[in-house]
Amino acid sequence: MIQSRSWLRTPLLSILLLIVWLLLVRSMAIGHILLGGFLSIIIPLVTRRFWDVQPSVKKPWLLLRFVLRVLADIIVANLEVAWLIVNPWRRLKPAFVEYPLMLEERFTITLLANTISLTPGTVSANLRMDGKTLLIHALNVEDEEALIEEIRERYERPLKEIYEC
Amino acid sequence: MLDTALWISLALVVMALLMNVYRLAIGPSLPDRLLALDTMYVNSIALIVLLGLWLNTKTYFEAALLIAMLGFISTVAVCKYLLRGDIIE
Amino acid sequence: MTLYVILEGVIAFFLVAGGIFAFIGSLGMAHLRDFYMRLHGPTKATTLGIGCTLAASMLYFWVTEGKPDIQEMLITLFLFITAPVSAHLLAKTGLHQQLKYVKKTSGSPHELRREEVGEKPVPHPDKGHG
Numbered sequence: 001m002i003q004s005r006s007w008l009r010t011p012l013l014s015i016l017l018l019i020v021w022l023l024l025v026r027s028m029a030i031g032h033i034l035l036g037g038f039l040s041i042i043i044p045l046v047t048r049r050f051w052d053v054q055p056s057v058k059k060p061w062l063l064l065r066f067v068l069r070v071l072a073d074i075i076v077a078n079l080e081v082a083w084l085i086v087n088p089w090r091r092l093k094p095a096f097v098e099y100p101l102m103l104e105e106r107f108t109i110t111l112l113a114n115t116i117s118l119t120p121g122t123v124s125a126n127l128r129m130d131g132k133t134l135l136i137h138a139l140n141v142e143d144e145e146a147l148i149e150e151i152r153e154r155y156e157r158p159l160k161e162i163y164e165c
Numbered sequence: 166m167l168d169t170a171l172w173i174s175l176a177l178v179v180m181a182l183l184m185n186v187y188r189l190a191i192g193p194s195l196p197d198r199l200l201a202l203d204t205m206y207v208n209s210i211a212l213i214v215l216l217g218l219w220l221n222t223k224t225y226f227e228a229a230l231l232i233a234m235l236g237f238i239s240t241v242a243v244c245k246y247l248l249r250g251d252i253i254e
Numbered sequence: 255m256t257l258y259v260i261l262e263g264v265i266a267f268f269l270v271a272g273g274i275f276a277f278i279g280s281l282g283m284a285h286l287r288d289f290y291m292r293l294h295g296p297t298k299a300t301t302l303g304i305g306c307t308l309a310a311s312m313l314y315f316w317v318t319e320g321k322p323d324i325q326e327m328l329i330t331l332f333l334f335i336t337a338p339v340s341a342h343l344l345a346k347t348g349l350h351q352q353l354k355y356v357k358k359t360s361g362s363p364h365e366l367r368r369e370e371v372g373e374k375p376v377p378h379p380d381k382g383h384g
Contacts, residue, residue: 020328023324023325023327023328024230024325024328026323026325074298074302075302078275078298078299078302081282081294081295081298081299082274082275082278082299085278085281085282085286085295085299086278086281092286092291094288094290094291094355094356096290096355113338113342114335114338114339114342115338116338117297117298117337117338117341117342118298118301118334118337118338119298120294120298120299121294123290123293123294123297123341123342123345124338124342124345125290125342125345125346125348125349126345126346126349135349137290137293137345139291139294166262166263166266167262167265167266167269167314169266170265170266170267170269170270171269173269173270173273174269174270174272174273174307175273176273177270177273177274177276177277178273178276178277180277180280181276181277181279181280181281181300182280184280184281184283184284185280185283185284187284188283188284188292194289194348194351194353195347195351196289196344196347196348196351196353197289197292199344199347200283200289200292200293200296200344201283203296203340203344204279204280204283204296204300207276207296207300207301207304207333207337208276208280208300210304210329210333211272211273211276211303211304211307214304214307214308214311214326215269215307217311218269218310218311218314221318223315223323223325226325226326226329229329230328230329230332233329233332233333233336234332237332237336237339237340240340240343240344241339241340241343244340244343244344244346244347245343247347247350247351248343248346248347248350
């Protein structure tokens with residue numbers, strides 16, 4: 001290994017793996033902690049080749065706010081979509097929207113696409129090859145510009161602030 | 166009250182599963198069927214959790230976890246196959 | 255005593271909400287008219303439904319056994335992470351197979367225009383991570 005501490009290059013991932021392991025075996029015995037610790041060091045090493053470089057979190061408190069906002073949005077917007085589905089007098093206006101991306105890193109684009117898919121009404125369908133536009137399918141759109149603007153303000157700008165700037 | 170709620174929930178989930186089967190049977194295209202299958206996985210997790218509540222046991226959570234993982238992996242594998250004609254490149 | 259009644263009410267509420275969301279997600283999949291619209295129901299409403307059901311179960315075992323067990327959170331977390339990924343892949347598959355979409359859909363992505371893709375879809379040319 002070139003770097004001296006390369007066996008622990010992703011401490012967050014290791015800690016997460018350890019926690020998941022302990023939750024899975026549902027025990028805090030010392031043997032399980034040792035085995036989990038061993039696995040959580042080995043697995044990142046073995047799978048290292050598959051990982052993209054992850055940009056570091058610049059502003060953790062903003063990340064927390066972002067996560068809470070997305071959770072609230074999921075619930076509120078789910079109710080809206082549920083109403084759209086069951087309402088018999090609805091007039092759905094589905095649309096394909098091309099969303100010009102402002103983000104550049106692969107990891108943050110992935111996060112944005114997942115957020116868009118989780119908030120109902122929109123599914124990210126395709127990331128164009130050049131990585132500049134995201135194709136979104138929306139269930140009911142009145143105004144495409146407004147949708148793009150909303151995604152940009154609510155999700156993309158915070159993500160850019162958290163990770164990239 | 167809990168019993169009633171459990172019954173209502175079970176009935177709703179079973180109806181959801183029936184609709185999935187309907188879509189799985191008629192689905193005009195392959196991705197439609199795939200989507201129905203994916204939803205069926207998720208709904209069956211709900212069914213298993215409800216069963217665990219009904220029998221008052223936690224034994225079934227491992228099963229639910231396994232279904233969640235295998236369902237995701239198989240959906241991704243079939244999608245990859247339809248997209249690229251190959252799963253592992 | 256009243257605490258238990260309230261807790262029971264909360265658990266019952268979560269159970270019914272979970273059932274309703276799962277039902278609505280599947281309903282959307284069963285009766286909407288094209289594949290891209292059908293994609294919306296299951297991936298999100300159903301996921302939230304499972305989240306509610308698991309929350310109810312967690313709360314129930316917490317109350318009956320007296321100590322919290324967050325193992326169920328693992329399933330919820332896992333589903334919330336994987337649902338958008340499989341939705342994205344399914345949408346990509348639909349685009350790749352050029353499934354028809356309803357007439358009133360506005361916007362036409364160039365992935366679906368016949369003159370640009372040709373009669374037979376070709377494999378995605380990007381390398382890796384595709």
